[in-house]
Amino acid sequence: MRILAIGAHPDDIELQCAGTLALYKKQGHDVFMAVATNGDMGNFDVPPAELALVREAEFKEACFVIGAAPIWMGYPDEKLENTLANRMAFVDMIRSVDPDLVMTHGPNDYHPDHRYTHQLVWDALPLAGVGSLKTAHPATSRQVTLYFMDNVGGIGFQPTEFVDITETIDAKKAALAKHASQLRIFRQLMDVDLLDVVETMGKFRGYQAGSRYAEGFTKVEAWYRGLSRRLLPESAGTSTFDYKMERGGAQ
Structure with a gap:
């Protein structure tokens, strides 16, 4: 399959779904990571x-x-808008990948760039398959299946599906660690360690999923997309249940 993750800023994808993308790549799928804005603010x-x-x-x-192919869209940070021109740019970007599955932000994430990325992807996906619309x-x-990735901190997000990322949590952290400028500024201004955020969220979703680490998603249920x-x-990997059973059952 061809998997396309679309984030608003550099590091959004790494924070929210990089473990799943690494697992896809490990299993032989083609993975693409697209970022809408340039993070310059x-x-x-x-x-x-x-x-x-x-x-x-x-x-x-x-x-x-x-192991993903990068797509850098280069929109100004903090200024992304849901315009027709931007929608058509997203249509063409999606077409350049011809994905089976797209992952992006949900509609109620905290940042306007996240929400506008969500809206642009939502509006562009049906148009990407319209042959008379030229780009x-x-x-x-194919009709592309859409998943929403977790909100930052899991706030206001209820997953409908989980992915056990126990075997790729280290790859997720290693990818996020490449965003040194972002990790530094979060520590300096907010006393937040983004690598610890990944660890904590991975365990939190893992408790829900029955694994050591997990990422949560919501599959979009819409006409002709199911x-x-x-x-x-x-x-x-080994689930929590299997792990206990191998050792004679839970105590």
Whole structure:
């Protein structure tokens, strides 16, 4: 399969679904990571033009860790809008991948860039398959299935499906660690360790999923987008239940 994750900022994908993407790649699927904005407003002590170059380089390094192909859209940070021109750019970007499955932000995430990315993806996906609507790339060859990835901190998000990322949690952390400029500013301004956020959220969703670490998703149920089979990857790891049974049962 061809898997496309679309985030608003550099590091959004790594925070929310990189474990699942690494698992897809490990299982032989083609993985693509697209970022809408250039992250140039993220650090108060680095000029925006300089920071955009830093954030792009960090993003590409993170993609290399996952084994994903990077797509850098380059919109200004904090200024993304749901315009027709931007929608058509998203249509063409999606067509360039021709994915089986897309992951992006949900509609109630905390940041406007996240919510506008959500809306642009939602509006672009049906158009990506309309052959009479011309862009630089041909229409998608299938109706694309859409999943929403977790909100930051899991706030206001109720997963309908989980992926056991126990075997790829280290890859997820390694990819996020490439975003050194973002990790630094979160520690400096908010006393937040983003690597600890990944660890904590992974365990939290893992408790819900019955595994050591997990990521949560909501599959979009909309006309002509449903499937009777699961597209999220199954892990070869040991579940909490199996782990206990191997040792003679829970005490």
